[in-house]
Amino acid sequence: KAGVTQTPRYLIKTRGQQVTLSCSPISGHRSVSWYQQTPGQGLQFLFEYFSETQRNKGNFPGRFSGRQFSNSRSEMNVSTLELGDSALYLCASSLKGEYEQYFGPGTRLTVT
């Protein structure tokens, strides 16, 4: 079975721009979660989607948004980028009702 894929793997953006990151979960996994990882803050939960519905949201500003499509693929969007948004963005998928998270390789976002 193919693992979780994320595109793009690396991204450089300028302050004020917006960015869209994509995640394809493992086949059959309908829960998709997004995390932000920075050296100082560890793994911070952004949001979790299941069947195209956002079920959980972390403590991030409204500039961070996401969505899930009917095929379980998910995207997250960050608008009006700030320098502090530079991080590794990880997507993880799970089977329905399971807590085990299977992570993709991540998207490394650098904001200059």
Place this chain on the structure above:
Amino acid sequence: GQQVMQIPQYQHVQEGEDFTTYCNSSTTLSNIQWYKQRPGGHPVFLIQLVKSGEVKKQKRLTFQFGEAKKNSSLHITATQTTDVGTYFCAGPDSGGYQKVTFGTGTKLQVIP
């Protein structure tokens, strides 16, 4: 909100020495998972513990879930350079559904 802390934050060991990381949750957990993230990589699921007092082994790794289901530990016997990485514990968030709260992580460095 729910907090999951790990100690120590960093650990340097000589190859062949043992290593232990401890995980403490502010709330009782129905289960706990452990993940390993190699440098430059993404978190990889290692194991899940469900029962109070449960102990599981994977070769040189021993995982334990506390009796009160609020703490857990990971012990590595005779560390090897391949054990280098950051170890995270994680548990279901009290917010519901499949939201998972990750611990602060313990970064292990093995000196050959």
